[in-house]
Amino acid sequence: NLNERLERSFKILKGEGKITEINVAETLKDVRRALLDADVNYKVAKTFTDTVKQKALGMNVLTAIKPGELMVKVVHDELAALMGGKATEMKLESTPGHPAVILMAGLNGAGKTTMSGKLALMLKSKQHRKPLLAACDTFRPAAMEQLRVLAEQVAVPCYIEEGATNPVAVAKAAINHARLNGNDIVIIDTAGRQSIDEELMVQIRDIKDAVNPDETLLVIDAMIGQEAVTTAKTFNDRLEIDGVILTKLDGDTRGGAALSVRAVVDKPIKFIGTGEKMEAFDVFHPERMADRILGMGDVVSLVERAQQQFDEEEAKRLEKKIRKNKFDFNDFLSQIQQVKKMGNVKDLAAMIPGVGKAIKDVEIPDDPFKNIEAIIGSMTPKERENPDIINQSRRQRIAKGSGTDIQEVNRLIKQFDQTRKMMKMVTGMGPGKMMAMANA
Ligand code: GDP
Ligand code: MG
Helix, strand or coil, X not given: CHHHHHHHHHHHHCCCCCCCXXXXXXXXXXXXXXXXXXXXXXXXXXXXXXXXXXHHHCCCXXXXXXXXXXXXXXXXXXXXXXXXXXXXXXXCCCECCXXXXXXXXXXXXXXXHHHHHHXXXXXXXXXXXXXXXEEEXXXXXXXXXXXXXXXXXXXXXXXXXXXXXCHHHHHHHHHHHHHHHCCCEEEEEECCCCCCCXXXXXXXXXXXXXXXXXXXEEEEEHHHCCHHHHHHHHHHHHHCCCEEEEECCCCCCCCHHHHHXXXXXXXXXXXXXXXXXXXXXXXXXXXHHHHHHHCCCCHHHHHHHHHHHCCHHHHHHHHHHHHCCCCCHHHHHHHHHHHHHHCCHHHHHCCCCCHHHHCCCCCCCCCCCHHHHHHHHCCCHHHHHCHHHCCHHHHHHHHHHHCCCHHHHHHHHHHHHHHHHHHHHHHCCCHXXXXXXXXX
């Protein structure tokens, strides 16, 4: 996998005193291959590694910094920079009687309707706006009904015209409805097609010309990988989008599409979708996506979410431990328990370094963490704090005690070790960096 591969390639550099043309070339060959595996477009990956090479060679290596660590930092920072550096907000200006308009564009199944609901919820609950959802996917009656159900779920009004066939007329009527009812934002959900076609493009262009949106957002399914580039380019050429929303970044999707899209159309990625639920939504953070592409797991998001929903002290303690590389099995367990309390375990699991992978092969539909909890539960307090002392005979005892088997115990410990190693790499960037990421 990407993670191991990068680690291996960076290892080549470790212990070497300075960055030279030769060891950079070796490393970057692996980095490029890793990026391709993460669905990054070929040309983008090539340009990227060329830039990194220039930067790395131009650097004066301080004796205190290991070349490997420096390379990780250069790669990470360059990835983040390529994706826009920092989060980009929407520009939604409204005055009484003149609602702001968001136009949702994208292929069929990309997640436009779902994301419309998520945006409405976010605008209502976080920004205290009064959004109106507009059902302009007149192509399929079921699509209008889907939006109506979502609107009900997030308690936001929804404008629908039963039996309507002209989306332009519905969009205009919705804006008028908003004007009369005190809604300050209209989110227009539109129809998509399986692939880009002329009819779709003409239709959405007509809607855009009629309503003059403040934000035209292209919704892209992150799982389509390389194809994301063509989609983004075509829509941007025809529609002049203001930003991109990447959906389905839950699960194993590496997020390479984010890098390619940004590089090809030079429009910011503004939000991400991380699940089917209305709460599975986030502002796009380039730094975190860089971590994700590098395979570090989204530590910062997790810490932040833990902070929001749980004990702030606990989150700080965890952050500090991660920074000091003192992360142990107690923390691992406490993270699992926090995630379980948060609800949609599947969406969140992928964000915990290591855990997502650890549960992948375990088939326990109701409680994917059951065996992991049992294994950690069978460790002594000393073992939990000092995972390094868990030798073969201890592993056998733990397997027996937890009602699992030795392979499962081995797998968990291996996964835990990898997690710690990755954390060490993150902290290798220095505490300032981590703090900046946590505060971003
Ligand atoms: P549209 O055709 O562009 O309007 O797409 P929909 O909003 O109807 O979404 C298509 C399918 O993808 C639905 O089953 C959604 O529940 C699902 N979906 C949307 N966003 C996400 C996401 O972020 N993660 C996951 N796992 N599924 C999503
Ligand atoms: Mg739809």
